Amino acid sequence: MSVGRETRLSAWIERFAAHFAEEGIPLIGGRILGYLLVCQPSERTAAELSQELEASSGSISTNLKFLVNAGLVTKRTRRGRQAAQFRIDEKRWADLVQRKLDALVSVRDLTESGMRLMSGDPERAVRLRAVDDLYAWLATELPALWDRRPSSTSR
Amino acid sequence: MSVGRETRLSAWIERFAAHFAEEGIPLIGGRILGYLLVCQPSERTAAELSQELEASSGSISTNLKFLVNAGLVTKRTRRGRQAAQFRIDEKRWADLVQRKLDALVSVRDLTESGMRLMSGDPERAVRLRAVDDLYAWLATELPALWDRRPSSTSR
DNA sequence: CTATGGCTTCAGTGTTGACCGAAGCTGGAG
C-alpha cells in the first residue's frame, strides 16, 4: 500500500522545517515556508495555514509577520470582508542566502580590528593572523562569486 | 588617560565571543577562543582560563571539551603533577568555515528531493524550482571556490 | 597507602524563546 503524494509532501515539509529550525528559524516558520513553496494554489490565508499546519492562529500570525518582514513571504490584502492572502516570494530567497554569506564575511571586521590591536607584536599575532588571512580571502572571494551568480541584479 | 592594550584586548574578546554567541557557540566558549587567539604565551591551563575569564571551572571544562572535540583547541597533557595545557589550533579554523558552507549547500538535498516529489506537475513546482536553482548553483560553485583557497590541502 | 592538585561530572538555578489560546483590535457589511 503506497503513500499518497500529499502525505509525502507533508513529510518533506517537516524535514524542510527541521533543517531551518537548526539555523534558528522557528519550526512553525519553517513549515510555513515549506508549505507555501509547494501548495496549490500558491496563496493561502492565515486561517488556512493554521488548519493545514495544525498550529495556533497566534503562532501563524507571529511567524508570518516574521517572514513577511524578512521579505520571504508577501501579504496581499483584498477588499471586502476577505482574509489576506499570503504567498512565498521565492525570488527573495537569494537575500536569505546573502545574509548568511555576509554574516560569515563579517567576522573579517573582528579579526582585522584584532590585528590592529596587536600591531607591534608580530610574534603574538601569529595565531590571529592565520584566522584573519582566511576571512580576508573569504571577504574578497565570496562577494565576487555572488556577483557572478546567474540572475544577480545587484550585490 | 588612555586605555591599556590588555583592556582593549579584553573588550575585543568580548565582541568576538558575542559574535559567535549569535551563531550558537556558548558565550564562554567564544571567550576561550578569543582569549587563546591572542594570549601570550599561547598555552593556558583550564584553571588559568577560569581565572582570566571569570568563569566557573565547570563551564571552562565543558566548553574546552566542546572546542577540543570541534578540533579548534588542542589539549596537551604533561608528566608530573602538572595541569594540561590548552592552545588554539588556528589551522583548523578552516574546518569551522567549511562546515558553515556545507550546511548552506546541504539545503540543495532538500530542494532536490522536493523537486522529485513534484515531478509531473511543473506548474506547481515553479516556486520550488527557483529556490532549487539557487542552491544548485551554490552546490557547484562553493565547493569549487573552496578548492581554490590559497592553502587548501583537501576539500 | 594516603594526600593533593586539577580536571570532569552533575544536580540545581535562571534565562531565553517557541508555542498556545484567549482577549483585543480592525475594517467592511448591514
Place this chain on the structure above:
DNA sequence: CTCCAGCTTCGGTCAACACTGAAGCCATAG
C-alpha cells in the same frame, strides 16, 4: 452604530540550554 470575521497581541506554560559550584574522579608525589 453595531456586528462580525479574521488577524494580531499578549500573558502563561513548557522545554532547552548556559552557567554555577560542589562532589567525584584520576594520576602523581611523598
